[in-house]
Amino acid sequence: MVASARIRSALANERGRVLAVWILLGIAAAVSVVFLGYSGRGQSLKGDEWGYAHRPATEPMLQVAFDTGPGKYLLVVPMIVYKLAFGTNGIGEYLPYRLLGMALTTAIAGSRSSPHGASGTSRPCRAWS
Numbered sequence: 161m162v163a164s165a166r167i168r169s170a171l172a173n174e175r176g177r178v179l180a181v182w183i184l185l186g187i188a189a190a191v192s193v194v195f196l197g198y199s200g201r202g203q204s205l206k207g208d209e210w211g212y213a214h215r216p217a218t219e220p221m222l223q224v225a226f227d228t229g230p231g232k233y234l235l236v237v238p239m240i241v242y243k244l245a246f247g248t249n250g251i252g253e254y255l256p257y258r259l260l261g262m263a264l265t266t267a268i269a270g271s272r273s274s275p276h277g278a279s280g281t282s283r284p285c286r287a288w289s
Contacts, residue, residue, distance in 0.1 A: 185269070185270060189266040189269060189270070192262075192266070193262045193266060196258075196262055197258065197259075197262065200258055203254050203258070204254050205251055205254065205257075209242075209257075212238070212239065212242040212246075213242070213246055213251050215239070216239065216242065216243040216246060217246070221240075221243060224239050224243065225239050225240060245257065245260075
């Protein structure tokens with residue numbers, strides 16, 4: 161009974177509610193990372209990632225970054241990130257790429273759920289109203 165009263169009093173003010181939301185977001189992110197990590201075990205490069213691995217290995221970096229193939233999108237930052245990652249980690253183990261993807265996903269989810277929105281303005285999003 162004492163614990164529930166403490167929780168109610170903590171949630172009575174704005175700061176307590178914000179803290180509770182961040183704690184819930186952190187728990188949800190941790191659970192999803194564990195689930196995605198477990199369900200994605202044993203995977204390797206797939207689809208376009210093989211092209212991302214082949215182009216930096218066979219072409220100059222400026223051509224890889226700025227010259228797209230016919231019908232392809234311009235992917236400057238991802239190609240540079242893949243070039244750096246393939247140069248440091250190689251392509252034998254997919255775990256570093258899975259961890260990076262999960263970390264970026266949770267970081268974006270955290271930034272989108274801030275009380276000031278993703279733009280950093282002082283206008284609160286609907287979830288905080």
